[in-house]
Amino acid sequence: xxxxxxxxxxxxxxxxxxxxxxxxxxxxxxxxxxxxxxxxxxxxxxxxxxxxxxxxxxxxxxxxxxxxxxxxxxxxxxxxxxxxxxxxxxxxxxxxxxxxxxxxxxxxxxxxxxxxxxxxxxxxxxxxxxxxxxxxxxxxxxxxxxxxxxxxxxxxxxxxxxxxxxxxxxxxxxxxxxxxxxxxxxxxxxxxxxxxxxxxxxxxxxxxxxxxxxxxxxxxxxxxxxxxxxxxxxxxxxxxxxxxxxxxxxxxxxxxxxxxxxxxxxxxxxxxxxxxxxxxxxxxxxxxxxxxxxxxxxxxxxxxxxxxxxxxxxxxxxxxxxxxxxxxxxxxxxxxxxxxxxxxxxxxxxxxxxxxxxxxxxxxxxxxxxxxxxxxxxxxxxxxxxxxxxxxxxxxxxxxxxxxxxxxxxxxxxxxxxxxxxxxxxxxxxxxxx
Numbered sequence: 499x500x501x502x503x504x505x506x507x508x509x510x511x512x513x514x515x516x517x518x519x520x521x522x523x524x525x526x527x528x529x530x531x532x533x534x535x536x537x538x539x540x541x542x543x544x545x546x547x548x549x550x551x552x553x554x555x556x557x558x559x560x561x562x563x564x565x566x567x568x569x570x571x572x573x574x575x576x577x578x579x580x581x582x583x584x585x586x587x588x589x590x591x592x593x594x595x596x597x598x599x600x601x602x603x604x605x606x607x608x609x610x611x612x613x614x615x616x617x618x619x620x621x622x623x624x625x626x627x628x629x630x631x632x633x634x635x636x637x638x639x640x641x642x643x644x645x646x647x648x649x650x651x652x653x654x655x656x657x658x659x660x661x662x663x664x665x666x667x668x669x670x671x672x673x674x675x676x677x678x679x680x681x682x683x684x685x686x687x688x689x690x691x692x693x694x695x696x697x698x699x700x701x702x703x704x705x706x707x708x709x710x711x712x713x714x715x716x717x718x719x720x721x722x723x724x725x726x727x728x729x730x731x732x733x734x735x736x737x738x739x740x741x742x743x744x745x746x747x748x749x750x751x752x753x754x755x756x757x758x759x760x761x762x763x764x765x766x767x768x769x770x771x772x773x774x775x776x777x778x779x780x781x782x783x784x785x786x787x788x789x790x791x792x793x794x795x796x797x798x799x800x801x802x803x804x805x806x807x808x809x810x811x812x813x814x815x816x817x818x819x820x821x822x823x824x825x826x827x828x829x830x831x832x833x834x835x836x837x838x839x840x841x842x843x844x845x846x847x848x849x850x851x852x853x854x855x856x857x858x859x860x861x862x863x864x865x866x867x868x869x870x871x872x873x874x875x876x877x878x879x880x881x882x883x884x885x886x887x888x889x890x891x892x893x894x895x896x897x898x899x900x901x902x903x904x905x906x907x908x909x910x911x912x913x914x915x916x917x918x919x920x921x922x923x924x925x926x927x928x929x930x931x932x
Contacts, residue, residue: 531572549572562612643839753786758773781796806825833852
């Protein structure tokens with residue numbers, strides 16, 4: 499049986515006089531952390547490591563003025579206690595039992611007085627004071643990149659971003675972010691291109707869509723959602739457009755891209771709107787509305803005699819309506835400068851019109867009709883897939899983690915070509931760590 503000393507914060511402080519032994523009441527600290535049972539010696543302080551298991555400190559045989567100090571090395575005494583055991587039948591605080599240190603960060607100093615009271619705890623703290631980082635400290639992600647004074651956490655699938663220090667204004671206390679949702683699937687037959695996943699970001703010198711500032715990250719675990727792309731398949735005459743799924747980090751939610759429509763079926767609303775199917779059908783819009791906008795509208799489908807699909811909206815440019823016999827092109831996505839990723843930049847996103855950048859969230863190209871006579875269109879920069887130019891062919895599928903819209907399917911052979919799948923999203927978090 500043990501007696502706890504962890505709940506009394508009113509402990510004596512100052513120097514303990516032990517005149518009978520000629521001691522001054524101080525200890526010399528042994529700075530090697532102890533990970534096993536400690537056989538204590540008079541006049542020594544010990545740092546006890548209970549991070550892996552509970553520990554015991556065996557006090558020496560008592561003599562008037564003997565002194566031993568104990569401190570929680572890893573601030574884990576509440577999880578794994580430290581037992582303080584007197585020698586033989588000697589007492590601690592007048593009781594012939596072990597004592598427990600069971601508060602994180604606790605320290606205690608014991609002085610042997612006499613056989614009546616034995617060892618008396620003369621000085622105790624309930625917590626240890628630790629240094630405070632002026633920079634953000636965090637972990638998580640499928641990949642972590644260190645580039646100069648910055649760390650970049652890349653989530654290509656669901657995960658957790660764990661912040662152990664929120665930092666402060668003297669170092670860093672906000673993070674840059676790129677949160678892009680899953681792209682919409684293309685429609686088919688006569689299909690519109692899928693709309694790109696919504697793109698919301700703050701990274702210096704990034705796309706003109708960037709927010710005005712980063713966001714603060716108090717110490718906690720942040721669940722990261724990375725949206726899936728809309729699936730491939732037929733969307734007409736009774737199936738609904740295949741919209742992508744949302745991506746989420748903290749207060750930032752990016753909406754899944756709207757699925758492309760099919761013959762007579764409008765494109766769906768989403769982060770960027772899906773292109774409309776032929777005959778003609780209207781396009782989807784960017785929804786919900788955010789500031790800055792997270793995407794654009796798709797393009798409407800073509801009417802007789804050109805039954806082709808409209809392009810899906812991209813993050814920074816709307817999807818095109820058919821200019822004639824060809825389908826509408828997908829809108830271009832948004833970009834992040836290569837410098838935000840350092841030498842690993844080519845591993846993420848796609849190339850685009852602006853040099854030394856990486857693009858995401860391009861809209862899918864609309865699908866054609868009757869093969870090459872009314873061809874499918876190209877997708878937008880940032881992973882937008884190409885609409886099919888093959889009679890009855892399936893639209894192209896967007897690459898994973900680009901947030902691009904799927905390409906629209908072709909027609910001319912029953913049941914017509916299905917739309918291609920949209921690309922899954924990505925969440926990227928960047929901050930100064932030193």
